[in-house]
Amino acid sequence: MLDIKWIRENAEALDAALAKRGAEPVAAGLIALDETCRAVIQKAQEMQSRRNAASKEIGAAMAQKDTALAERLKAEVAEIKTQLPAAEDEERRITAELNDALSRLPNVPLEDVPVGADENDNVEKHKWGARPGWNHKPLEHFEIGEALGWMDFEGAAKIAGSRFTILKGQLARLERALGQFMLDTHTQEHGYIEVQPPLLVRDDAMFGTGQLPKFAEDLFRTTDDRWLIPTAEVPLTNLVRDEILAQEKLPLRFTALTPCFRSEAGSAGRDTRGMLRQHQFMKCELVSITDAESSVAEHERMTACAEEILRRLDLHYRVVTLCTGDMGFGARKTYDIEVWLPGQDTYREISSCSVCGDFQARRMNARYRGKEDKNPKFVHTLNGSGVAVGRALIAVLENYLNEDGSVTVPDALLPYMGGLKKIEKAS
Structure with missing residues (x-):
């Protein structure tokens, strides 16, 4: 399997290698899919981080007897807990889609391999x-x-x-x-x-x-x-x-x-x-x-x-x-x-x-x-x-x-x- 980081840095080289094998270019699509995947992962991570931070803030608000703030924070945590499973499911789906696409890519030929059809x-x-x-x-x-x-x-x-x-x-x-x-x-x-x-x-x-x-x-x-x-x-x-x-x-x-x-x-x-x-x-x-x-x-x-x-x-x-x-x-x-x-x-x-x-x-x-x-x-x-x-x-x-x-x-x-x-x- 090819490294997505290498693909991001060598998009033209990948498509040129695939052309030698008689295959269509895919680098742009893979990079776009990777960017979507990274954005979804980042969103899920940000939600998890905010949930954890808000949970700590609830304790601090309760210690200061700020009941209104504590209730707003609890509502925020509850809303994140409701949304997070969907975000995590989307993360798993898009990651699996990217990995499946990468797993179907053939290897890149060495430079001295003769180019030909069959x-x-x-x-x-x-x-x-x-x-x-x-x-x-x-x-x-x-x-x-x-x-x-x-x-x-x-x-x-x-x-x-x-x-x-x-x-x-x-x-x-x-x-x-x-x-x-x-x-x-x-x-x-x-x-x-x-x-x-x-x-x-x-x-x-x-x-x-x-x-x-x-x-x-x-x-x-x-x-x-x-x-x-x-x-x-x-x-x-x-x-x-x-x-x-x-x-x-x-x-x-x-x-x-x-x-x-x-x-x-x-x-x-x-x-x-x-x-x-x-x-x-x-x-x-x-x-x-x-x-x-x-x-x-x-x-x-x-x-x-x-x-x-x-x-x-x-x-x-x-x-x-x-x-x-x-x-x-x-x-x-x-x-x-x-x-x-x-x-x-x-x-x-x-x-x-x-x-x-x-x-x-x-x-x-x-x-x-x-x-x-x-x-x-x-x-x-x-x-x-x-x-x-x-x-x-x-x-x-x-x-x-x-x-x-x-x-x-x-x-x-x-x-x-x-x-x-x-x-x-x-x-």
């Missing part, structure tokens, strides 16, 4: 590796998985409906191996602390990371008013909610391998076949909590950690900088890592790493204090996939496909596969 305006940063050199026909992952007999979409549909998958046998093990490989790499080599967080969270957790109130339709809600997490970013980032951290303890780096749940409300007709866009999927998440000075460098570091997973799997990929029109709601800058999928003959996102500045921290009231600081400051937060496990499985199937329909297990995963070196057709 994914067609994203800018390639670099590539790594090479496309597979074999000559046999590439296949999409669902063709490979179903032919092997270890991937079942019809069975999943009978149980849960569309956008679910059942993995069995060797493919189930391969997905588990991918997740364990990612966790081990990030915890043992990249300095992240493994966390097993709740998969159900409350409203304030979703609000803290920006999913609520704007993106409720993309989420699954339970009958007891909790939410299934769309990503472990939500519980991991909220670990520091309402905390004041010592600056010398930063950065904090967390990782978690969890199921994630998304309604995919806005993706009707997109990627309806296969595992690319599911209601339920596994993801290894990375979250960093830093001070203000370190967040940009941490963004580069986090992206490199995610890239290392694909390098060790020897998967060709590219990194793109998202333009202002394609960037997420809470991000100031985002790198997408896109892995090459031979079956689709294209790159597809497998990780998205974002630096959010203090945008989420304001919503969570997460702060830090340096040894010389009188007042605490808001932390900076970052999040990224390290990486999406299901999409990594897709990439392995399509890039390691053999001519006979089997799939070679990447060397990096062999320690997790119990001696299995090749995924072969179920007997």
Whole structure:
């Protein structure tokens, strides 16, 4: 969430940032609403102060036996008590209106983010590796998985409906191996602390990371008013909610391998076949909590950690900088890592790493204090996939496909596969 004080002092900058995102200017309206809010608050405070002062004056008038003055003061206090609840209700209403308006504003992009309308305006940063050199026909992952007999979409549909998958046998093990490989790499080599967080969270957790109130339709809600997490970013980032951290303890780096749940409300007709866009999927998440000075460098570091997973799997990929029109709601800058999928003959996102500045921290009231600081400051937060496990499985199937329909297990995963070196057709 953006700071209304910053908006008052930087109205043109806010509207310029929103224009880059393709949004209408709002600064003037927000400032007017804030002025109304401040006036209402001041009025209520003045009424409370006068009530308190008049109450003391009643005692003084009574002590001086000035009954007439005491009665006038009592009448004044009674009138204030009658009017004050309405003033306080108006204060709560206008404050809630302002906070709701602020909560729906997207973050301000960093200066070096390319300006553009959509994914067609994203800018390639670099590539790594090479496309597979074999000559046999590439296949999409669902063709490979179903032919092997270890991937079942019809069975999943009978149980849960569309956008679910059942993995069995060797493919189930391969997905588990991918997740364990990612966790081990990030915890043992990249300095992240493994966390097993709740998969159900409350409203304030979703609000803290920006999913609520704007993106409720993309989420699954339970009958007891909790939410299934769309990503472990939500519980991991909220670990520091309402905390004041010592600056010398930063950065904090967390990782978690969890199921994630998304309604995919806005993706009707997109990627309806296969595992690319599911209601339920596994993801290894990375979250960093830093001070203000370190967040940009941490963004580069986090992206490199995610890239290392694909390098060790020897998967060709590219990194793109998202333009202002394609960037997420809470991000100031985002790198997408896109892995090459031979079956689709294209790159597809497998990780998205974002630096959010203090945008989420304001919503969570997460702060830090340096040894010389009188007042605490808001932390900076970052999040990224390290990486999406299901999409990594897709990439392995399509890039390691053999001519006979089997799939070679990447060397990096062999320690997790119990001696299995090749995924072969179920007997």
